[in-house]
Amino acid sequence: MENLTIIEHPVLQHKLTLLRNKQTKSCEFRRLLNEISGLLAYESTRDLELQAADIETPLEKMQGREVKEPPIIVSIMRAGNGMLDGLLTMLPFAGAGHIGIYRDRFIQNTVEYYFRLPKTSAGKQVLLADPLLATGDTAIACIDRLKQYGVSQITMLCVLVSEQGINKLYHFHPDVRVIALSKERDLNADGHLLPGVGDAGDRLYKTKDA
Template identity: 40%
Template sequence: MVFESQHPLVKHKLTMLRDTSTKPKKFRELIRELSMLLCYEATADLSTAPLEVETPMGRAMGSELVDKIGLIPVLRAGLGMVEGISEMMPGAEVWHIGLYRDEKTLKPVSYYNKLPTLPTVQVCLVLDPMLATGGSAVATVDILKRWGARRIKFVGILAAPEGIARLQAAHPDVPIHLAHIDDHLNEIGYIVPGLGDAGDRQYGTG
């Protein structure tokens, strides 16, 4: 399933993120804030258990999270999404998978993978700001499933219909959480209207 956020704050911050006048420092802040908002929506179905606590005025029944969460940012653009989500879930484990897109073939090339031998979490959140061709997302989920991950969600900011279709075709069991679905990919595989290269704009390397 695909979940496109309708939250007014998401729409507002995404507009600022797209603007070419937004400098790298502000761009990183917006990525962090959008990631927190999208994570809030993507984790609405996590499992909890009852927990009783002592308040200053007596006992209260509450809940505690029982699912262990793994954050898997796709390097390098996905790194900017980790900070905000980690603030919300400081107990989440972070595992990096390095992929880059060959600009000639538009296919993902893997260069880094430091997952432990066996899965240590119940839910994996794949973090990548842009779901463009879908190649990197599919490759990342492939890696996680071979690792043994059973519940995987993709959390991104922008997507093209082509990338969504490719990820759904390869992994129909992976929910896709997005800030917005854009129009299409251009001839070099960039999302239109998009926001340009998310990695370059975060780190001022464009």
């Protein structure tokens, strides 16, 4: 899968191990995901185009370089919001949007309840943030909507992905880049990644007892 990148950097793998640990408290989980997201931002923006910028240092005038077209960061709510601050800290010039989509088990389909992007998003590169890519259904629905909006290259930033989810995503959207820290062994009967980190949203916002 040429569009899938698994990052094996020792610092990120160390942080991932702490993130996986069930003893890691919610406040630490948030901090770790924030730090991981900033490093994912660095990895995912290697191909941003630069343009010349005339500036003056304390000693002389010079021509530097700056990002020509800032990307749009889009969070898949709610767990994606745990990545947003880390991404925006690293890319403060980027715009941000939110998509609220979940998979309803009763109707066996995705349901959209919120969609808001900056008005300048058409034609822009998008960094789509969601810590976990499990079944792939939510990611596919979000990418469908982004393409309807007319964005350009979409890069999905995840912590963990499943083989099943990646295969399904690339069946519908082979052009989307995915950057993650691990491809997990399997999914359980409830669609949770194994070994995984548990429910990222619950661990971020302490909405379920340990």
